[in-house]
Amino acid sequence: MEFCPTCGTLLQYEMPYMGRPSRFYCPTCPYVCYIENKVKIKRKQRLVRKEIEPVISPDDMKNAPTAEVSCPRCSHDKAAYTEFQTRSADEPATIFYMCLNDRCRHRWRED
Structure with a gap:
């Protein structure tokens, strides 16, 4: 318009x-x-992809509590977890897990 x-x-x-x-x-x-x-294009500029910082660093997970939860990738039975309130206060918190198997270290979340 x-x-x-x-x-x-x-x-x-x-x-x-x-x-x-x-x-x-x-x-x-x-x-x-x-x-x-x-239409005249005056200059072209390449887009640079920004580096994504993880929500939870591996250092945060070293001292995190553990739970007996099965890893979806390797089926290991222990995982470290942290809990964050990512949505509004009236909704449940999001739990972030990290597999404690040294070979796997898979990360997933449970909403």
Whole structure:
């Protein structure tokens, strides 16, 4: 949506006609803005993916309490866990688990 810079009215679109390019025009004042057919790209910029920081670092899980929960990846029966309130206060907390098997170290959560 484009608005008229002089009176603020919503501009209307007019198709090209008899060699005249397409344009936006104001129905209440004489403002006209011609539309160019070619779009010029001035520069290209590569997007850089930001590094994602983990919610819970491995250091946090070293001193965490343990529970007898089966790991979904390796079926080990012990996991360290931490609990965070990630949603509103009237909803249950989210529990983050980390498998205590040295080969697995799988992380999962339970909402």
